[in-house]
Amino acid sequence: xxxxxxxxxxxxxxxxxxTRRLREVVENAVLGEELGFDAYGVGERHxxxxxxxxxxxxxxxxxxxxxRIELWTGVTTLSLLDPVRAFEDYSTLDNLSGGRLQLIxxxxxxxxxxxxxxxxxxxxxDRLRESYDLFRRLWREDEVTWQGRFRPSxxxxxxxxxxxxxxxxxxxxxxxxRASVDLAASYGDPLFSANVTNPIEPYAELxxxxxxxxxxxxxxxxxxxxxxxxxxxxxxxxTQEAVSVYKPIYERRLQAFRAVGVQPVFPTLEDAIERSSIxxxxxxxxxxxxxxxxxxxxxxxxxxxxxxxxxTDEQHRASLELFAGEIAPVLRPLKGR
Numbered sequence: 001x002x003x004x005x006x007x008x009x010x011x012x013x014x015x016x017x018x019t020r021r022l023r024e025v026v027e028n029a030v031l032g033e034e035l036g037f038d039a040y041g042v043g044e045r046h047x048x049x050x051x052x053x054x055x056x057x058x059x060x061x062x063x064x065x066x067x068r069i070e071l072w073t074g075v076t077t078l079s080l081l082d083p084v085r086a087f088e089d090y091s092t093l094d095n096l097s098g099g100r101l102q103l104i105x106x107x108x109x110x111x112x113x114x115x116x117x118x119x120x121x122x123x124x125x126d127r128l129r130e131s132y133d134l135f136r137r138l139w140r141e142d143e144v145t146w147q148g149r150f151r152p153s154x155x156x157x158x159x160x161x162x163x164x165x166x167x168x169x170x171x172x173x174x175x176x177x178r179a180s181v182d183l184a185a186s187y188g189d190p191l192f193s194a195n196v197t198n199p200i201e202p203y204a205e206l207x208x209x210x211x212x213x214x215x216x217x218x219x220x221x222x223x224x225x226x227x228x229x230x231x232x233x234x235x236x237x238x239t240q241e242a243v244s245v246y247k248p249i250y251e252r253r254l255q256a257f258r259a260v261g262v263q264p265v266f267p268t269l270e271d272a273i274e275r276s277s278i279x280x281x282x283x284x285x286x287x288x289x290x291x292x293x294x295x296x297x298x299x300x301x302x303x304x305x306x307x308x309x310x311x312t313d314e315q316h317r318a319s320l321e322l323f324a325g326e327i328a329p330v331l332r333p334l335k336g337r
Contacts, residue, residue, distance in 0.1 A: 001294070001334040003323075005032045005306035006074050006229070008043035009052040012256075013309050018051055022058065028306050029062040031317065033069040035324040039102070041072035041303065046080070047112030056089040063097035071100050074192075074303065075173040077108030079128040080117045082151060083135035084159060091139075091163040099164040104192050104227075105132060106173035106180060125179050126150075132170075132183065139167040171227060174206055181206055185213035190225035193297065195277045198265055203228070204296045225336055227301035228293060231278040234311070235322040239281045243269060246280045249310035279304065283326045290331055300336025 007028065011021050029040040040062060042055040059071045076086065094101040107128045113119055119127060130148045137144050138159050147153040172184035175194040184191045191210050195203045207226060214224055232250070236242035250269040257264050266272035269280065277293060279286045290302065304323070308316045
């Protein structure tokens, strides 16, 4: 199993400047490489309280500060973006990073995107499908002739620079809808389950559906690749210590949900530890939970939250060191299936 640190670059601690928060993300990626994590990912959001509106810029800075760690997106919101411009940004990054880029695409979330990009609930999936059709071809073809509904057509169009990887790996982010699962399976692309909001079963059902659609399209079952997210992370020597540190962070999250009229699925941290994918506890407790999810998902990549808000620098580093030193070595032998 591979381990991906992922940040949506939340910005809720206003005692910090936005500049400092962005630099924290870069420093966390450097730390991730130092500790032996496989990858560092940056999400894409276009509203408060996130500073992740420009992942290729952030990842390019991380690329300049690191040499080995893979650079992921999570997710690249192709329903909002011009696929030609997105290709140019990420192909440039692929070259500058020495071929360390992997993409997770998706339609994106948040009401602000409708206002900023004029993408609606009614057309977001059509936009995603169309954008990905063109985006995928741009990685593979030196000249593209294409026509669609949502952007001007192309005739013998060239895009530069050409990518270093031939082709790049594109994962499809899946939250609760079968649409992204269908899209991934139809192209024979890997699937990354969000796995953050609900208990295990809805996500397991979508992964089962992905396997069915994969077979329907005639792809090799041995070639399936699945990733899965987690709803939060903090490791400590004992469960009691982990819960004590993380409970105020979780309770602030609940307050933020309720402030915008969203009732949390897991009303207490203890309930979340019992029934959700959150990884808060001792090393053995976290190992046991990951094994349980792996038995149901068969995933080969797992993401952990790299956001530090609510933790001191010392707590954040100690938690990552504990994962890298005592948890990851036990879980690495787990294979995708």
